[in-house]
Amino acid sequence: MQSTDPPIELDPPPWQRVETSLVSTARLIRVTYDNAMAILDLNLTSAMMIAYVADYGPTTQTTLADRIDVGRASAGSVIDRLEARGLVERAADVADRRVWLITLTDSGAAIAGDIARIDERVRTQLRRGIGREQRQMLASLLDQMQRNMLSPTPTNGDNK
Amino acid sequence: MQSTDPPIELDPPPWQRVETSLVSTARLIRVTYDNAMAILDLNLTSAMMIAYVADYGPTTQTTLADRIDVGRASAGSVIDRLEARGLVERAADVADRRVWLITLTDSGAAIAGDIARIDERVRTQLRRGIGREQRQMLASLLDQMQRNMLSPTPTNGDNK
């Protein structure tokens, strides 16, 4: 019963599969951005937060956490550090006293420009040799995989 | 579908780009595997280590770390836990007293079978609606991106 020999297995071993390559590519993307943002003494998460507020204006922490895809607690501590550095401010919302509206300070707005330039440069590097058409195909494949994971398996509903 | 789109390429904001989608897909893959392996009380890293030793036989920690793509220190502590659970053993190498050869115990070999089955199931779920041809294209795109990041110099003579 144990898998002494796979019957007709043509797939490469786990560490050579597409899924593994995808994960390692993602890690590489993250460290590349992290390294690029390091000259501003920021990591990718902080940079994305600043960029988001720069584009969309004052934003609550929960919204920010959802958009950047981190937990609320993590978002809070990231904002703590950004606030300590004087890049963002917590402004009270007159309509809802539960929330903080994260706003950019002047130096925050200045750094947002740097972030945009660095992002542009890194993105150009990343996309070398990859056309828009291929990016769209890549995007749709990623989307399909995400749907595959988020929608429960037809034969198995066990998920934790 | 003609519209009043400007001639310049209008990139979506950072949190909607392919790179972001790739990173979030990778995170989803990781948690999906982690959750699936959780019924064995393993995470993906431990599972890959066991699977690797099951396929390739006794392996040094550094080799393991390189293949699984974690640091040597992390690999060591993962192996510590696996050894404490009696799934692997550190065997001395007669030829090189610096290294440990990681081997599977009987229960480790048994769990390796479970890991292979779970991996098979998750992989099938992940690949629903995605053909081999598309996977190969995905793989080549990921590979191109990795090369783009690892060779920062745009001087790339060999391109088709």
Place this chain on the structure above:
DNA sequence: GCATGACAGTATGGGATCATACAGTCAACG
């Protein structure tokens, strides 16, 4: 009003990983 549940943000503890520095071992070379 006032209870009840839902929501925003925070505090806390824990997990996983990394970078760095270190001791022991190998290997090459004079």
Place this chain on the structure above:
DNA sequence: CGTTGACTGTATGATCCCATACTGTCATGC
């Protein structure tokens, strides 16, 4: 031999993130 450099594994401290529980606030119902 003995020295030097490279390599393996480990210890340490730090970072980043999460899950959970908690406080304060909103909103809806009666």
